[in-house]
Amino acid sequence: MKQAINQTMKGLITAGLTSVAASAAAQSDTVTMYGFLKVDAESVWAGGANSGIGRMGRISNNLSVLGFKGVEDLGGGLQAFFQIESNVGVDTGSGSFADRNDNVGLRGSLGEIFAGQYESPYRFVSVYAIDPFTAGIFASNSIMGNGFTTAANAQSPASFDRRQKNLVQYSTPNFNGLIGRIAYAAREEQTATTNPGLISGLLTYENGPLYLAYGYEQHKDYFAAGTLDTGHKIGAAYSFGNTRVRFAWERLRYEPTASTNLRRDAYQLALTHNIGSGQFRASYVRAARSKGNATAGIGGIGKPGTASGAQQFSIGYGYSLSKRTELWGAFTKLNNEQTASYNLSANAIPGLSAGQSPAGLGIGITHKF
Numbered sequence: 001m002k003q004a005i006n007q008t009m010k011g012l013i014t015a016g017l018t019s020v021a022a023s024a025a026a027q028s029d030t031v032t033m034y035g036f037l038k039v040d041a042e043s044v045w046a047g048g049a050n051s052g053i054g055r056m057g058r059i060s061n062n063l064s065v066l067g068f069k070g071v072e073d074l075g076g077g078l079q080a081f082f083q084i085e086s087n088v089g090v091d092t093g094s095g096s097f098a099d100r101n102d103n104v105g106l107r108g109s110l111g112e113i114f115a116g117q118y119e120s121p122y123r124f125v126s127v128y129a130i131d132p133f134t135a136g137i138f139a140s141n142s143i144m145g146n147g148f149t150t151a152a153n154a155q156s157p158a159s160f161d162r163r164q165k166n167l168v169q170y171s172t173p174n175f176n177g178l179i180g181r182i183a184y185a186a187r188e189e190q191t192a193t194t195n196p197g198l199i200s201g202l203l204t205y206e207n208g209p210l211y212l213a214y215g216y217e218q219h220k221d222y223f224a225a226g227t228l229d230t231g232h233k234i235g236a237a238y239s240f241g242n243t244r245v246r247f248a249w250e251r252l253r254y255e256p257t258a259s260t261n262l263r264r265d266a267y268q269l270a271l272t273h274n275i276g277s278g279q280f281r282a283s284y285v286r287a288a289r290s291k292g293n294a295t296a297g298i299g300g301i302g303k304p305g306t307a308s309g310a311q312q313f314s315i316g317y318g319y320s321l322s323k324r325t326e327l328w329g330a331f332t333k334l335n336n337e338q339t340a341s342y343n344l345s346a347n348a349i350p351g352l353s354a355g356q357s358p359a360g361l362g363i364g365i366t367h368k369f
Helices: 002-027 121-125
Strands: 030-048 052-062 067-074 078-087 102-108 111-121 149-151 162-169 179-184 197-207 208-221 228-240 243-257 260-275 278-287 309-318 326-335 357-366
Touching: 052 357, 121 162, 121 179, 121 197, 121 208, 121 228, 121 260, 162 197
Parallel strands: 149 162
Antiparallel strands: 030 052, 030 067, 030 357, 067 078, 078 102, 102 111, 111 162, 162 179, 179 197, 197 208, 208 228, 228 243, 243 260, 260 278, 278 309, 309 326, 326 357
16 A cells, blocks of 8 residues: 555656646747836926926836747757837827837847847947936936937937847857847948947956946947947946945047047946845036037037036835835936036936936836836
């Protein structure tokens, strides 16, 4: 009897392990829905030139996302993968399909390669790893990168904070925390006189509490034939217990014509501090005055030789109700000098002119899934 029971138990255990193994194999081919919804009630205004802009109350979407991603195991350590990502306008019910990060590619022991529309490697130096606010009016890309865009070559040429169309990207394997990425935008915008193109690269190193990164990006023929614009950015972050200190520095250099140039440096210093289920966030961004012989400003950057500097201070607090849901509040103030026209990121104040200084206060909720 005892032997029969033992045989029965062995059979059940074997069947159970076989079922688990089959389930694990099935899980190697997956499609996942993911995203987050982030919205807040805001009050925004601008002081400075021309009596500024009066207070405006609004409900703002903070780049909410709905995405799908999948992986197929091809055997021998090789996988195929895809991603389709869309903006969701929580405040108005608007949105378009596949207008964010979309790609299809292969990954294996030699790294990963994909093609699609995607954020350039340069952007990843600081937007997610350094900036505690990431997106919305409190974020550093009001200044860093000189404005965000989703565009093809030579479109929105001022922006070094790009989601680029027609991109091919290769990423190396992880070498003890060191990863490299390089991306190339297909030159589909060629004309009789210009052949615009983008190359973007990123090196990151992560080891425990330490994060280091360097990014480089160049835009050829974005403003005119024979011009070359470049961006250099470094990022660093380190955790001391519950406090994480973050830093980024950037140099942008533009050639609006073949014989003129404009250069601008900027940096961000930020920190977060966790207390229980809450997190304090603070960020300070400063843009130096531009230099060069260009005859006009570019994007939010004012003309060289003028008062074209700016600074932004943001502070906020988030309280996690769960791993997926957070209530938060934040304040930001951006001070533009006379010829600078940096605006709030993601949800700009309409009609802002040079020398006006935007500000905003918001209380919101983020739900991830």
